[in-house]
Amino acid sequence: MTDETNPSGQTNPSGQTNPSGQTNPSGNGARALIETLVAADVDVCFSNPGTSEMHFVAALDDVPGMRGVLCLFEGVASGAADGFARMSGRPAATLLHLGPGLGNAMANLHNARRAHSPIVNIVGDHATYHKQYDAPLESDIDSIAAACEGWFRRSMSPDEVAQDAADAVAAALASPARIATLVLPADVCWLDAPGAVGPSTPEPASAPDPALVAEIAAVLRGDASSVVLIGGRAMLADGVTAAARVGTAAGARLFAETFPARHERGAGLPPVDRLAYLAEFAQMQLDGAEHVVVVDAAAPVSFFAYPGKASVLTPEGCAIHQVPRSVDPVAFLEALAEALDAPAEVAVAEASRPELPSGPLTTDGAAAVIGALLPERAIVVDEANTSGLFIPAATAGAPRHDWLCLTGGSIGVGLPLAVGAAVACPDRPVLALQADGSAMYTLQALWTMVRESLDVTTVIFANHSYAVLNMELQRVGAAQVGPKALSMLDLHGPELDFVSLAQGMGVGATRATTAEEFAEQLAAALATPGPSLIEAVVPPLGF
């Protein structure tokens, strides 16, 4: 964790609001904080407040620019902030209640950290003078926040809270972006404060180092077998286009990281295969590579360790050329393309859609239905896990869309991501592809979809199993798998009924057991504004 105040600038270059920094002399710390956030373009707060946050909540009515979005569980708030950031490039705030609230948010903050999403956590705490009494909710917020590995500060005075907030936003918008956590004691909120301040200037991304560009261009021009591996901010249209130009010019294989935060894809964009989740398949993709150029991604390693299997997935002796994460990856790829005299035009995915299938619903049939019906400009949130294996291929020629992945491996991010993406892009349809076991971690997100009238179509792939763990149980080499072990991976007894669960939170829901039903229900859901849910009953993938 760092606590870096940007020394250069505290004025608002756009002059948006509060340029004087002192427009609210009569307000309290909470109001100064919220006004500062809005001035820095942080205008959504995914909230799950408690008593220590009541002055913050009360101040929401004083600042018209801030939208409070109530979440029934903190993991929904943090995942929604991640989805909002991925689609808008801007941080949302979260409002969390002391250490337990931050703890509940942590799993999806882990995913957000891996997505390099900017987020500003506001964590309420006891009044500064009350902490000494070890009241029941006294908790070690600092230790929990350390696991975010981002920026952290405890605001200690109403005189400083506005500047702390401005610094938090700037810190979140570093290159790459990160999580900023500001601890907000109750008395810092309720005491009189001098008012809001303008935004601090975030640390900009570095320009490409011409020497590094030249060095990597020389590698790619050589005869050795090369791979270009992209991720992060290089996964949008300009990045994949530049990367495809590089790959074409150099005759290098192009891959994307396994689980990108946001991948712009579909007809008219260069196709980029992602590295496989299964290490054995990723090793095949990387087979023979002598050089791997890594741009805004991590060098390929196995998701987990397995007895007798490699952790590092590149071939022995392969050179890794890692472009520093602080460098603007798109600018780097474009500079590299120029250095390689790459063509301006590259091959792109042609428009194509699968035929609508028929018969009992299967995972590949469901994929074909989704490929056939995916709307223009859709935002696809993919936490379908094993049930989603065939969907990327089935949608490769669909109209251009964004694809959001589970970046950090902590399941339960899909529905919250969909909330945040829909808040960020109210004019775009959101399709949440969701495994059943994973859905149960943060199902409360459905309620927020209704409350905020979000245009999210959720497909729950109900295979009644932690199917990925059935696969992993084999892969880790566990001998003699018995009934107790298998019962830990089985979600029958009782079967989850997602139609009832959705209806319990006000979301209209249907169940599909055939491809025809799924196509009909998906078409209807996509044509209807607001949230809806389809339980797609599918068999577990066999391994």
Add this chain to the structure above:
Amino acid sequence: MTDETNPSGQTNPSGQTNPSGQTNPSGNGARALIETLVAADVDVCFSNPGTSEMHFVAALDDVPGMRGVLCLFEGVASGAADGFARMSGRPAATLLHLGPGLGNAMANLHNARRAHSPIVNIVGDHATYHKQYDAPLESDIDSIAAACEGWFRRSMSPDEVAQDAADAVAAALASPARIATLVLPADVCWLDAPGAVGPSTPEPASAPDPALVAEIAAVLRGDASSVVLIGGRAMLADGVTAAARVGTAAGARLFAETFPARHERGAGLPPVDRLAYLAEFAQMQLDGAEHVVVVDAAAPVSFFAYPGKASVLTPEGCAIHQVPRSVDPVAFLEALAEALDAPAEVAVAEASRPELPSGPLTTDGAAAVIGALLPERAIVVDEANTSGLFIPAATAGAPRHDWLCLTGGSIGVGLPLAVGAAVACPDRPVLALQADGSAMYTLQALWTMVRESLDVTTVIFANHSYAVLNMELQRVGAAQVGPKALSMLDLHGPELDFVSLAQGMGVGATRATTAEEFAEQLAAALATPGPSLIEAVVPPLGF
């Protein structure tokens, strides 16, 4: 956090299993670990595993004595372990998946820490040699675990894992009990291990210091106005009886802490009023006190700070006599009673039940129904919050029962506590009194109740509001409460339908809107083994 290996003993004094400590030379680390836990009487593991825990899961079939209880969310697992510990006095294990799994468990671990419940967390991690690669699920487990403020160790070798497990159990069973967290790398699980070891001996509670007993007896014999405040382990029958003897002999007021972990109460036991949650009322209870003797509790402080209100709830100048937490509180109270020549017999609550009410359901009507119908030996889990205000008085003369509270203020513990209590006491009825907003944090507990056929009757008090926050919003002195603030505390739009939610997880459910319906449904639910749920529609308490 401490890492204390008990230097004295590594043998199993009861000779229960594995007295040699080396009975499983051919097994792996996971098996040695589980066998050691079972040998130390830790025979339930509330589990939410992932890939890094697959060898642990596979080994469950090798050790018949260990019961794995699958939970769909880690907060259910940690809350269930808390409930199990409160009712059995023994630790359960939890099985959690790296930092995000521990993060999701943290809110209820916070409550367990405040309850002084012994718990052994087993947190799976990447293989020791894999951590260096920063794979997606690499996470700062150590920092998150620090917030448990208990015992922590990372097992680094299959040669040590059994001893680590024995030490973890002994550490959890310290006086007072605490949370022990053992991080378990995947390779430590899967590699060959020398086998299980016998239990380590926990640090016993200290005997009462005669000088302190005499000193406090002298205070209580004096003319000054005194209060005896008990909590923790002093809240069971022997503790409240000894405390009542002390209070009677000394003419002192007797109170219990506001939210005890487990309070044994009802007809035939001495009644003990709890200190009020609202600071103003607690101050009235403590009015005029010149001495407060505190036994296994914290000195009275306000739950939160409020502008212009006191944090410390005892009158100015009041002396606090804190008995060290390491002392056996029941033995201390009994020694104090002897020192005061206290009578053997004290006044006890008489058997009495309210009349069954009629008409539209209200919070006081619901309380009367519960008081009228509470079964013998019931375990009541109370997270009814504002809706539960009248229930303690209405059940004061009910047949003897146990009352489990939200100890740490982190909402979402009720249903998980009920799971754990029911697993610990399969022959006793469990009644979970649950506020609707709080229920939504860990509703997945309902699924585990069905899977494990637990005899839990859940009453959801549906007032469609974070009612306690509406109250707190007034109390913190927030001026000009506007519609945005109020919407953050309101759970209408959409209304949660707990009948559908319960049915979605396989729990039979009904809805009551009149006192007659509630009485009929509660009687039926209590008469039927296994889980059931009643949505009790009540108006929010007016403040």
